Each structure stands twice: as structure tokens, then as C-alpha cells.
Amino acid sequence: MSPLLANLFLHCAFDRWMDRTHRGVPFERYADNIVIHCTRMSEAVRIRKSLTRWISEVSLAINEEKPKIAYIDTFERRNVATSFNFLGYDFKVRTLRNSKDELFRKCMPGASMKAMRRMVNTIKHWRIHRLTTDDLRDSSRRYNAVMRGWIEYYGKLWYRNFSYRLWSALQLRLLKWMKSKYRISMNV
Numbered sequence: 352m353s354p355l356l357a358n359l360f361l362h363c364a365f366d367r368w369m370d371r372t373h374r375g376v377p378f379e380r381y382a383d384n385i386v387i388h389c390t391r392m393s394e395a396v397r398i399r400k401s402l403t404r405w406i407s408e409v410s411l412a413i414n415e416e417k418p419k420i421a422y423i424d425t426f427e428r429r430n431v432a433t434s435f436n437f438l439g440y441d442f443k444v445r446t447l448r449n450s451k452d453e454l455f456r457k458c459m460p461g462a463s464m465k466a467m468r469r470m471v472n473t474i475k476h477w478r479i480h481r482l483t484t485d486d487l488r489d490s491s492r493r494y495n496a497v498m499r500g501w502i503e504y505y506g507k508l509w510y511r512n513f514s515y516r517l518w519s520a521l522q523l524r525l526l527k528w529m530k531s532k533y534r535i536s537m538n539v
Contacts, residue, residue, distance in 0.1 A: 358382050368405055373398055379437070386437050395420045425456045439466040439505070462505040462513045470501055471520040480527035490528075 361383060369378060369387075376398065378387040387402075389395040399418065406413050421432040425444055434443030440460040447457055462470075479490060498521075505513050529535065 354382055364409060372401060372405075381438055384437060386435070392420070392422065392431075423458045436463050436465070439463055440508070460508045462516075466505065467513075467516050470517060473497070474520045474524055477524070479524040480531050482528065483532040 361380065365380065365385070369376065373387075376387060376389065376394075378385060380386075387395075387398055389398060399420065402418075403413060419432050419435065421435040421442075422428045423433060423435075423442060423444060427433070434441055436442075437460075439462065441463040442458060442460050444456050445459045445461065446454055447459065448454055477494060479494075482490060498517075501517065502514075
């Protein structure tokens with residue numbers, strides 16, 4: 352019930368406050384996670400001060416570790432963060448390839464390192480290599496829903512890097528399972 356109440360409160364309080372005080376400034380909010388898009392550093396600093404003042408007026412507190420100003424552009428900047436994390440994604444400048452096979456740089460989201468570590472650790476904790484009595488179909492039925500959920504959530508953006516990291520972790524466990532199940536020695 353608490354996240355629902357917080358979401359309702361922030362909809363009434365934060366969303367309307369942004370419309371009143373900073374009309375035209377785009378933002379995204381999911382529950383208590385908020386990203387505000389600014390065009391200039393001075394605008395970001397002004398909105399941050401205004402937001403801090405408003406939050407204290409409504410008797411709330413901002414987690415001191417979370418709010419930060421990030422400058423994301425293809426030009427390097429000093430003394431400011433160049434990436435940020437939002438809902439399990441890292442937003443930063445990445446090198447991409449267009450349809451003409453040319454490289455270019457653009458701000459794109461991708462699964463965060465923390466989320467990737469969590470997924471790899473989950474795969475390790477499944478201990479697939481110890482399930483030697485199971486058939487491969489049994490294991491696939493058991494873990495398919497979780498893997499499909501990760502792919503649906505994280506795989507839509509920056510898929511190449513995400514899929515490589517996820518499949519290499521799973522493939523390592525499946526190779527160990529195959530060696531254990533069929534007593535294969537890989538010494539060559």
C-alpha cells in the first residue's frame with residue numbers, strides 16, 4: 352500500500368508543482384524515481400535548489416546519495432557525472448553503428464552494471480550444473496519465464512551487449528551441467 356500512496360501523493364504534489372513552477376521542462380517519474388531534463392547546467396542547478404526547497408516545505412526528505420546532475424553529450428565534461436541510472440538502466444553515451452555501417456555516438460540506455468551483476472548471480476545461484484538428474488527440457492521450463500522477463504525488460508535497448516553478457520553466463524553453467532551429466536572430460 353505504501354508505494355501506491357507515495358505514487359498518488361507525488362502525482363498530486365510533484366507533477367502539479369512542476370507544471371506550476373517549471374512549465375515546459377520535461378521529466379519522467381516512476382513512483383519516487385524522477386529524471387528531469389534540462390538544457391543548461393544553470394537550469395539544472397536552479398531546478399535542483401527549487402526542488403530541495405519545495406521538498407522540505409512538504410515535510411519530505413531527498414535521499415542525499417541519489418540526486419545528481421549528469422551532463423550527457425558526445426563532448427566530454429569535467430567535474431560532472433556523464434551517466435545516470437534510472438529503473439535498472441544506465442543512460443550514457445554509447446558507440447553505435449548505423450545502417451551504412453558507420454560508427455556514431457549517442458546517449459542510449461542499457462542494462463546497468465548492478466542489474467547485470469544481479470542477473471549473473473541469479474544464474475549462478477540456480478546451480479544448473481548440479482541438476483544432473485534433470486533433462487534439459489526440465490531446466491528450460493524452470494528458468495524460461497525468468498530469462499524471458501529479463502530479455503523483455505532489458506533486451507529492447509542495447510541488446511548486443513546485454514545478450515552477450517547474459518548468454519555467456521548461462522552458457523558457462525550449461526557447459527558445466529553437460530560435463531557433469533555426461534561425465535565429459537574436457538582435457539585436450
